[in-house]
Amino acid sequence: MSAVRITQITDLHLGENEQETLGGVTTFDSFRSVLQAVDTLGRSDTLLLLTGDLASDHQPQAYRLLNRILTEKDCDAIWLPGNHDKLELMQANLINYPRRRIYHAGEWSILLLDSSKEGQPGGHFSDAELAFAEQSLKELTGRPLLVAMHHSPVKVNSTWLDRQQIDNHDRLHQMLVEQGQVKAVITGHVHQHHDSLWGTIPVYSTPSSCVQFEPHSDDFALAEHPPGYRWIDLHADGTLQTGVEFLNDFSQQCDRSCVGY
Ligand SMILES: [Fe+2]
Incomplete structure (x- = not known):
């Protein structure tokens, strides 16, 4: 059987209109450019996995904009919230993309978890979320699993992000x-490429579709890297490839004098 092909796009930070910027980059333009790059790579038919901070400040218009773009492209897409999102506003406005918590793809399943906590930038699993995870993992016994969440469960070696x-x-x-069958955890939030291990489980963090954070930094700082995304192929034998x-060719440069977001 052929692989299940996924494209992860994360930390879109879309605003209430197409002109909104983050760190000097127009986030709508960068997201559209990432979608084009995915097409150019020959992956236009892949499942999109959107791992939070889809809006910069949980604007309903941002979710409607996203709903429109995905619908126009006729994409299959699943999503989860980040700290800049509000779940109820996502559900109300991503009308063609109802929330999925478990997605079955070939031999695999994808478990989508909510690591956001209202009023704080850092990650936390509520008791209800842990109960949901526990029940779901029981139901998914024996199936190879990809687990997606917004925040990182491991340190990325930047003081401010590790908090x-x-x-x-x-x-x-x-x-x-x-x-016993969790093959990888996939995250956003840290706006950089970072692969590591959480015990024995591989953790893959992915660059943002807009601006990137400087690696190994004590405080917030933007890096010069352009927008990015991750591809993932889930093979029927339970192995996974990703990059x-x-x-x-993205023409906009971020403003490295930016001191926060
Ligand atoms: Fe975030």
Whole structure:
């Protein structure tokens, strides 16, 4: 059987209109350019996995804009919230893309978790989310799993971002290890390419579709890297291949004097 092909796009930070910028980059333009690059790579028919911060400040218009673009492209897409999103506004405005928590794809399943907590930038799993994860993992016994969440459960070696690491990641980790078939965890939030291990589970963090953060930084700082995304191929034998691509022809430069977002 052929692989299940996925494209992860993350931290879109769309605003209430197509002109909104983050760190000097027009986030609508950068998102459209990423979609074009995915097409150019021959992956236009892949499932889009959108891992949070789809809006810059949970604007309903941003979700409607996204709903329109995805519908026009006739994309299959699944999503989860980040700290800049509001779940109820996503559900109300992504009308052609109802929330999916578990997605079955060939031999695989994808589990989409909510690591956001109202009023804080850092990650946290509520008791209800952990209960949902526990129940879902039981139901998915024996199936190879890809687990997606916005925040990172591991450190990325930037002081300010590591303060936003999911604070109760240990509880989920134990459940994932017990399920025994979790092949990878995939995240956004850190606006950079970072691959590591969470115990024995690979964790892949992905560049934003707009601006990137400077790696190994004590404080917020933007990097010169262009918009990016990740491709993932899930093979029927339970193995996975993945890689990150950056746009090589995006004309907008970020404003590196930007001090926050
Ligand atoms: Fe975020």
